[in-house]
Amino acid sequence: MTYGPGSPQPPQWGAPPPAPQWGGPPPQQWQPPQPPKKRRRIGLIIGICLGAVVLLAGGGVAVFIVATDDSVEVHRPAGGPEVVVKAYVDAVNRRDPIGLQNVDCHASTEYPATRSVQSFDEDNVRIRLGKPTTGPGDGAFFEVEVTRNAHPATTTRLDLNREEAGTWCVFVTGGGLPANLPP
Numbered sequence: 001m002t003y004g005p006g007s008p009q010p011p012q013w014g015a016p017p018p019a020p021q022w023g024g025p026p027p028q029q030w031q032p033p034q035p036p037k038k039r040r041r042i043g044l045i046i047g048i049c050l051g052a053v054v055l056l057a058g059g060g061v062a063v064f065i066v067a068t069d070d071s072v073e074v075h076r077p078a079g080g081p082e083v084v085v086k087a088y089v090d091a092v093n094r095r096d097p098i099g100l101q102n103v104d105c106h107a108s109t110e111y112p113a114t115r116s117v118q119s120f121d122e123d124n125v126r127i128r129l130g131k132p133t134t135g136p137g138d139g140a141f142f143e144v145e146v147t148r149n150a151h152p153a154t155t156t157r158l159d160l161n162r163e164e165a166g167t168w169c170v171f172v173t174g175g176g177l178p179a180n181l182p183p
Contacts, residue, residue, distance in 0.1 A: 074101055074102050074104070074107050075102050076102060076103070076163075076165075076167035076168070076169060077102065077103065078167075079168075080140075080168065081140030081142075081160045081162075081168045082132075083168075084103050084160060084167075084168040084169065084170060085129060085140075085142045085144075085158060085160060085170065086129065087099060087102070087103050088100070088103045088127075088158070088170045088172075089127050089128070089129045089144065091103065092120060092125060092126075092127045092176065093126060093127060095117045095120055095121060096117070097112070097113035097114045097116070097117045098113070100113040100116060100117065100176055101113040103169055103170050104169060104170060104172055104176070105161050105163075105169035105170060105171050105172075106171075110174070111174035111175070113176065115175075116172075116174075116175055116176025116177075117176070119175055119176070120176065122149075123148045123149050123150075124147075124148065124149045125146065125147070125148050125177070126146075126147045127144050127145065127146050127147075128144065128145040128147075129142060129144055130142060130143030130144055130145060130155065131143055133157060135157055135159060138162070139159055139160055139161050139162065140159075140160040140162070140168065141157050141158065141159055141160065142157070142158045142160070143155055143156070143157060143158075144156060144157075144158045144178060146177065146178065146181055154181060156178050156181045157178070158170060158171075158178045159171040159178070159179060
């Protein structure tokens with residue numbers, strides 16, 4: 001082989017082989033395949049957060065409604081005002097919170113009948129039923145004699161109310177005593 005001008009140079013010992021001359025891009029090094037780009041899930045995250053907020057708010061409203069409802073379940077005695085006033089007198093004298101709760105027009109957890117019964121014990125309250133009497137409106141009224149420690153016996157009017165359902169109940173203070181009773 002002859003070497004001259006315009007001919008390739010003879011290979012040198014230890015030299016790298018010459019690059020191909022056919023034109024085109026230089027050879028690329030091999031790279032591993034790239035994982036697919038992660039999809040952004042911002043919408044999903046916002047949706048989950050909003051759902052959690054709605055659930056928590058709904059739960060908070062439900063808890064508030066339940067916590068502020070101070071009504072209690074009552075079972076009014078069947079019969080007219082005579083039956084209800086007798087049940088009230090019996091409940092006070094027997095220290096029966098359930099009986100007292102069942103005849104109270106405004107039974108509530110704020111003034112539980114158990115607290116009333118406890119004060120009846122502390123003050124040694126006794127009630128004696130008197131005769132029917134008159135009062136304002138179309139309710140029913142009875143005289144009752146109330147005795148307590150450190151108080152002389154007091155005769156007062158016990159007011160009863162006919163409810164829409166046709167049942168009767170008594171108006172008493174938060175302490176379970178007749179609302180007309182002087183302190």
